[in-house]
Amino acid sequence: MTTPTPAQAAPTVPAVPTAVPVLVGKARPGQLRAAVAAVLTADPGSLYSVSDLVAALGNSGGAIGNACDTLVTRGEAELAGTGPRRYKANAATTAAAVAAVVSPRGTAASSRPRAPRPPAPVPGPAEAAAPAPSTPVPTTPLTPAPAPANGPIRRPNGAVYYPRRLAGGISDVEGLRKLRAAGVPALLYGPPGTGKTSMAEAAFPDLITVAGDGDTTVGDLIGEWTQKADGGYQFAYGPVVTAMLQGRALLIDDATLISPKVLAAMYPAMDGRRQITVKAHQGETVTAADGFYVIAGHNPGVHGAILTEALSSRFSTQIRVETDxxxxxxxxxxxxxxxxxxxxxxxxxxxxxxxxxxxxxxxxxxxxxxxxxxxxxxxxxxxxxxxxxxxxxxxxxxxxxxxxxxxxxxxxxx
CATH class of the missing domain: 1.10.150 (DNA polymerase; domain 1)
Incomplete structure (x- = not known):
C-alpha cells in the first residue's frame, strides 16, 4: 500500500468503520466488488494494488482485478496508476461498499441468503421507444500493453507466470493471443489447480474473469437492475456486455458448472452474429467491439461439471492444461x-x-x-x-x- 503524499489528498467521504470488514463464506454476485469498495473507503487517501487487496480479502487476483475494473467502469472508484494498477476511493465508493454482506475478522457464518432482485421499472409512454438508462460503460478501457509471450509474465496478483510450450513450438500465451486475433474461442480443461486461470491472465492484461457456479444467473452475466444511492434503479451491465462493448477478453471460469440455459444467453455473442439481446433492458441489442474474445475453463470430473455439446461446439480449440x-x-x-x-x-x-x-x-x-x-x-x-x-x-x-x-x-x- 502506498503512503499518500499531499498530491494524493483524500476525497471527502462519509466516516467508515475503523475495522475493515471481509466477506464471510462464498461471495454472491456483486459482494466481492462491494468488499473491495469497503477496503478502499476504510483508508480513502491511499492507493491499493491488486496484490494489496488480495492480501486484505484473500480472493484470487483475477477476481479482485475484475472487481476493481468494474468499480472504475461504474464510476465508483478511480484508477490512480498502472504498472502495477493502483486504485483509490472517490466520493461514490462508500455507497458501493454498503452492498457487501460482511462481518469482522474472526466471525463465521455458514451461508447468506441471496438478496431479492429489485423489479425492473415499468417504462411510461415516453420511455417505451428506447432502453431505460443504464450504467455507462467506457469503450476504451485503460489497460497495460501485453508482456512478451516467451518470458516470465507478472499476473494481476503479482505472481509470475512462466509460459509453456504448445504443439507447434509456440508458447501457450502466444497461442492464445493468436487465437484471439483470429477470433477462435478456446476452452482450457484439466484438473483444478493446474494453472488455467493463470494462463489466461498472463495472455490477456485486459481480461475480465467470471467465476461460474450452479447459482450463476443470466443477470450475473448479462446485467441486472440495481438500486442507486438515491433509491432509484439503474441497469448495470454484466461482465459479458462490458467485455463486448470494450472489446476485451472474457474468461468464464468453471463454465461447465453454469446451467446450460444461462450460458445460452451469451451464445449469439460467440458466433458470427457477435450480438446479444439484453431482454431485461427492454430488448436492447449489443454488438461486440473488435477484440472481444471468450475463453472458458472446464474441470472434468468435478461434480456438476457438464460439457454439453452446445458449449463444446462453440470452442474450436480445446487445450488440456496439466501440472508442469x-x-x-x-x-x-x-x-x-x-x-x-x-x-x-x-x-x-x-x-x-x-x-x-x-x-x-x-x-x-x-x-x-x-x-x-x-x-x-x-x-x-x-x-x-x-x-x-x-x-x-x-x-x-x-x-x-x-x-x-x-x-x-x-x-x-x-
Missing amino acids: YDLCRRLGIDKGAVTVAKNLAVLVAAGDLGWAPQLRELIAFQKIADVLGTATAFANLVGIAPEEDRDQVADIVAKTCGRRVTALALGKQI
Whole structure:
C-alpha cells in the first residue's frame, strides 16, 4: 500500500468503520466488488494494488482485478496508476461498499441468503421507444500493453507466470493471443489447480474473469437492475456486455458448472452474429467491439461439471492444461513432494486413483513446509486427499519419505 503524499489528498467521504470488514463464506454476485469498495473507503487517501487487496480479502487476483475494473467502469472508484494498477476511493465508493454482506475478522457464518432482485421499472409512454438508462460503460478501457509471450509474465496478483510450450513450438500465451486475433474461442480443461486461470491472465492484461457456479444467473452475466444511492434503479451491465462493448477478453471460469440455459444467453455473442439481446433492458441489442474474445475453463470430473455439446461446439480449440512438474522444481518446491505428485498422477492416469496434488496444492505444500516444516506439510498433503484415496496417498508418501505419515491432526496436550 502506498503512503499518500499531499498530491494524493483524500476525497471527502462519509466516516467508515475503523475495522475493515471481509466477506464471510462464498461471495454472491456483486459482494466481492462491494468488499473491495469497503477496503478502499476504510483508508480513502491511499492507493491499493491488486496484490494489496488480495492480501486484505484473500480472493484470487483475477477476481479482485475484475472487481476493481468494474468499480472504475461504474464510476465508483478511480484508477490512480498502472504498472502495477493502483486504485483509490472517490466520493461514490462508500455507497458501493454498503452492498457487501460482511462481518469482522474472526466471525463465521455458514451461508447468506441471496438478496431479492429489485423489479425492473415499468417504462411510461415516453420511455417505451428506447432502453431505460443504464450504467455507462467506457469503450476504451485503460489497460497495460501485453508482456512478451516467451518470458516470465507478472499476473494481476503479482505472481509470475512462466509460459509453456504448445504443439507447434509456440508458447501457450502466444497461442492464445493468436487465437484471439483470429477470433477462435478456446476452452482450457484439466484438473483444478493446474494453472488455467493463470494462463489466461498472463495472455490477456485486459481480461475480465467470471467465476461460474450452479447459482450463476443470466443477470450475473448479462446485467441486472440495481438500486442507486438515491433509491432509484439503474441497469448495470454484466461482465459479458462490458467485455463486448470494450472489446476485451472474457474468461468464464468453471463454465461447465453454469446451467446450460444461462450460458445460452451469451451464445449469439460467440458466433458470427457477435450480438446479444439484453431482454431485461427492454430488448436492447449489443454488438461486440473488435477484440472481444471468450475463453472458458472446464474441470472434468468435478461434480456438476457438464460439457454439453452446445458449449463444446462453440470452442474450436480445446487445450488440456496439466501440472508442469519442471516448473514446480523451478519454483523451489520440495523434490520429495514433486515426486509424490508425479507418482500419484501416474496412478490417476491408469485409473487406479482418483486424486493427485496439482500445482496449486504443491505451491501450498511449500508454503506450509516453510512455516511448519516438511513433515507437517506431508501430513497435510495426506489430509487434503479425498477420504477414499487417502490410504494410497499415504502409502506413496511413506515410500518417498521413508516413514508412515498420517493426516494432519491434533495430538495430546503439550
